[in-house]
Amino acid sequence: MTIKSLDPRVTRANIDIEAKIGHQENLDQLQTYEVFAQAKRGTHHMHVGSVHAPNSELALMFGKEQYARRGTCVNLWVAKTSDISATEYADDDIFELTSDKFHRDPESYKVMDRIKAYKERQVK
Amino acid sequence: MELTERHVEGLKELLYKMADDLLILGHRNSEWTGLGPILEEDIAFSSMAQDKIGQASALYEILHEMGEAAPDTIAFTRNEKDFHCSHLVEMPIGEYDFSLMRHFFYDHADALRFEMLSNCIFDSVSMVARKFRGEIKYHTMHADAWLKQLAHGNEESKARMQSAINEAFPLALGIFEPGNYENELIEAGIFGGEEALKAAWLDKITPIVEAVGLKLPAVSDVTPALGGRKGYHTEHLQPLLDEMTEVFRIDPVAEW
Numbered sequence: 001m002t003i004k005s006l007d008p009r010v011t012r013a014n015i016d017i018e019a020k021i022g023h024q025e026n027l028d029q030l031q032t033y034e035v036f037a038q039a040k041r042g043t044h045h046m047h048v049g050s051v052h053a054p055n056s057e058l059a060l061m062f063g064k065e066q067y068a069r070r071g072t073c074v075n076l077w078v079a080k081t082s083d084i085s086a087t088e089y090a091d092d093d094i095f096e097l098t099s100d101k102f103h104r105d106p107e108s109y110k111v112m113d114r115i116k117a118y119k120e121r122q123v124k
Numbered sequence: 125m126e127l128t129e130r131h132v133e134g135l136k137e138l139l140y141k142m143a144d145d146l147l148i149l150g151h152r153n154s155e156w157t158g159l160g161p162i163l164e165e166d167i168a169f170s171s172m173a174q175d176k177i178g179q180a181s182a183l184y185e186i187l188h189e190m191g192e193a194a195p196d197t198i199a200f201t202r203n204e205k206d207f208h209c210s211h212l213v214e215m216p217i218g219e220y221d222f223s224l225m226r227h228f229f230y231d232h233a234d235a236l237r238f239e240m241l242s243n244c245i246f247d248s249v250s251m252v253a254r255k256f257r258g259e260i261k262y263h264t265m266h267a268d269a270w271l272k273q274l275a276h277g278n279e280e281s282k283a284r285m286q287s288a289i290n291e292a293f294p295l296a297l298g299i300f301e302p303g304n305y306e307n308e309l310i311e312a313g314i315f316g317g318e319e320a321l322k323a324a325w326l327d328k329i330t331p332i333v334e335a336v337g338l339k340l341p342a343v344s345d346v347t348p349a350l351g352g353r354k355g356y357h358t359e360h361l362q363p364l365l366d367e368m369t370e371v372f373r374i375d376p377v378a379e380w
Contacts, residue, residue: 008367009155009159030162051164052162052163052164053164054273055273057269057272057273058269058270058273061168061262061265061266061269062164062165062167062168064168064262065164065167065168065171065172066164066167066168069171
């Protein structure tokens, strides 16, 4: 008895209903590339995801269909995931904001009043 | 020059064979959906199969404007002998090496054919040819990238690509089977003709294949698979049509 499926491709494969599905060995995985898309010339490339690929040329081909087949895109970058350096999440305390550095907060600029006034005029 | 009935018939014949190739190959390539070698390639190959169905639909639409039946009727109700596709596109998907080489041979021919038609005196045809230029260019870039990768992979992948070339090349030559109105199409500036297309295709693909260390058979050494354009098909087309039209035939007048 072979599997009869609504998908004719499955039926054509003549798979024995009784066949035991054994343990599959893990296959070698291709490396991953990070994909960056640019929506418009002159704007920043934005990270949009990653793809598995054997080389950068195919990574660009895959990136185009995975991430740029809808919406606008004028340019793609790919970079090997392994080439990207990252901070450790264990060190995420380095990003903590301390509240006593008014000089870093644009709200404390002396010209802020004038900026606010300008913005209000723009709205009107 | 004054266009005659023969020019119009020639254009129709040209559009039918182009659209039929696209529809049948689009259906064939969609058989890989869910079975592709890796997820990314599965998505890319399926997406290109959809592109082909879309291009076929645009060409059937032009035929419809010229007085032929509606696109769905043309696609789903004709008999096998009324299809004008080449044998290349009818062949089963085989192993991925064959599907990739078919993709390479067919899409380069398709790109060059649309390029020739971008100057067609019929605006509806030249507009469609220009509209799909980028889409088809991507298809050829994708095919070239895979050919290069597998030719340089290992001994097995290289040998398999060479054997897929040997198998698909005579079939691919069948794309350029001359039609009944070649001279009329050429003299009126509708289409440059199959011979010119074949020459441009060989000029285009030969250096790409040789650059990756593979070899095309000599044209004089192989027998082109002819007959498809005249309605003589391989035994693989009818089962494909049965499968493709199965749902349509349940209720031909259903609104989708």
